[in-house]
Amino acid sequence: MNFRYLPMTKQDKKEMLKTIGVESAEELFSDIPAKIRYKGELQLPLPADETSLLKEMQTLSSNNVNVKELPSFLGAGVYEHYTPAIVDHVIRRSEFYTAYTPYQPEISQGELQAIFEFQTMICELTGMDIANSSMYDGPTALAESALLAAGQSKMKRKKIVVSEAVHPESLHVLETYVSGPGLTVERVPVQKGKTDLSALEKAVDENTAGVIVQYPNFLGSLEDLKTIAEKTHDNNALFIVSSNPLSLGALTPPGEFGADIVVGDAQPFGIPIQMGGPHCGYFATTRKFMRKVPGRLVGQTQDEDGKRGFVLTLQAREQHIRRDKATSNICSNQALNALAAAVAMSALGKKGVRKMAMQNLQNAHYLKMSLKRAGITIIDDQPVFNEFVIKLPGAVREYNKKLFEKDIIGGFDLSEVYENREGQMLVCVTELRTKKEMDHLVKELEVLV
Structure with missing residues (x-):
């Protein structure tokens, strides 16, 4: 395959084989028993040159339907919204586009400030005290909120009560997450498009660590957060709300209803549909749980000259402390997508x-x-x-x-x-x-x- 777009040449391959002391790539697999080793040739098309390959990929791409060409009335968790032109310009800058975790604040002030602003704007939208520097997506953030709720009770409370009006995919992620520490999920049915409050009241008891609802819920309706918060707190459980952040530009923030944790996906702000992901989860909570927040927090400080600066702070992940003391094993955040959301919110x-x-x-x-x-x-x-x-x-x-x-x-x-x-x-x-x-x-x- 002598094509320039392939990173490894025949000479490269020859030199690598010589360095490790084998005659061929096949010899690398000699330890695999012959009876289970595939010996035939895979029925794949012949390799193509760059021009032919581009034409083939463009032909395949043209089979996709683009929401820019047809009006879409499909939402269900991923939405087509206006994105200010500046968003794409900023996130394509090389210093942001290729950045990873800003462990060295002295060379990462731009990214750290952008993440700090993201956290600040999420707090303003949700009505909460603090927000982390983003998570993989909304469902992941929701599942992490359940672990925090159980963890703050020192795992004495094992039940998570969740409305069936929460996004079905988020429910699946939640059930997968809680199976590890041995928590149980009790679903509350929907009545007339909203969570059945009488069933919720029966489900919440002294073993309940957290109650989770969505606002607006998966069916589009607005839940009675005030009543649900009261029923939850009467049993000393945490009230968790999954929310579309754009909706909070018009709706009363969950924090004003007494939510302990607010999570969701920042996709409506500057992040394309892009076939369902990647997107950007957010996680906001009260000051009380500051040291139990999963993922990262960016804090504001001053350098030795008294100048404003930003650093990663309160890092309680398993990379930094003993595994059994860690609040989460989340080891990354959607920095680029969080930046896109921050730029979009700032521009708007x-x-x-x-x-x-x-x-x-x-x-x-x-x-x-x-x-x-x-x-x-x-x-x-x-x-x-x-x-x-x-x-x-x-x-x-x-x-x-x-x-x-x-x-x-x-x-x-x-x-x-x-x-x-x-x-x-x-x-x-x-x-x-x-x-x-x-x-x-x-x-x-x-x-x-």
């Missing part, structure tokens, strides 16, 4: 974030009212942020195929994650959807129904 500003959030509210209300007038049934019609559920007389997947033929990306088929929601579509509408696009969806669904 407080007024811009609120305006963007209000546009989501208004567009969702307009589309919901338009669908109702067209005879489409709204499931559990109540206040929402930018998602709501509609009922269709048939399989959602079939409606989505027909909508796609009309150049529309339809909503999420809830029957994929709930057995009892056949024919129900979760419709998402953000600030990017125009009146013309929403009217087009209504017209096509009206014809199909």
Whole structure:
């Protein structure tokens, strides 16, 4: 394979084999018993030159549907939002694009300050005291919150109560995480689009470490955080809220309702859909749990000359202290995506974030009212942020195929994650959807129904 885009030449290969004292690459596998070693040739296409390879990849890429070309009403945890042009410009700067953990503050002040600003803005949105320097994604942050809740009770409390209106994928991640330390997850059912409060009250007891709800929840509805917080704290458990950070530009922050931990995904701010990831989780909590926060914290300090500076602080991860004393084994953070979110929030500003959030509210209300007038049934019609559920007389997947033929990306088929929601579509509408696009969806669904 004598192609220049491949990093290893035939000469490189020859020299490496000579250095380690073998005649061929096959000899490296000689210790593997012959009876289990594959001896044939893999049926792969012949290697291509750079020009041919680029053409092939571009052909494959053109098969993907781009939300920039078709209006999308698909949300369910990953959203298409406006991204200020400056975001891409900043994160492509080499000093940020290739940066890893800023262990050496004397040469990493730019990145450390950017992460510090990210933490600060997350605190302002959530109404919490502190936030970490980001996590892998929202579901990971949610699972870590459950471990903190159990850990602060010194693992005496083993139960995590969680609403079934939390994102299904987050629930799966949570259940995987808690299986290690032997915690149990008790799910609370949904009633009329929101967490069943009577069932929640029965589930929360003296063995409950934490209660987890989502706001807005996976079905788009707004949970009664005040009541849930009271029921949770009456049993001395921690109240954990998973929240879309953009929604907090318009909604009352969970911190004002008494949340102990607020988590979520910063994807709505400056991070593309990019086929579901990578994205950027956030984790915010009260000062009381400062030393139990997973991941990293960037703190503000002064150097010997009295100048403002930034450093990693309160590091209680297993890399720095004894494993049995560590708060988490999280060893990285989504620094580049956290930077993108910080730049996006800074570019929008407080007024811009609120305006963007209000546009989501208004567009969702307009589309919901338009669908109702067209005879489409709204499931559990109540206040929402930018998602709501509609009922269709048939399989959602079939409606989505027909909508796609009309150049529309339809909503999420809830029957994929709930057995009892056949024919129900979760419709998402953000600030990017125009009146013309929403009217087009209504017209096509009206014809199909």
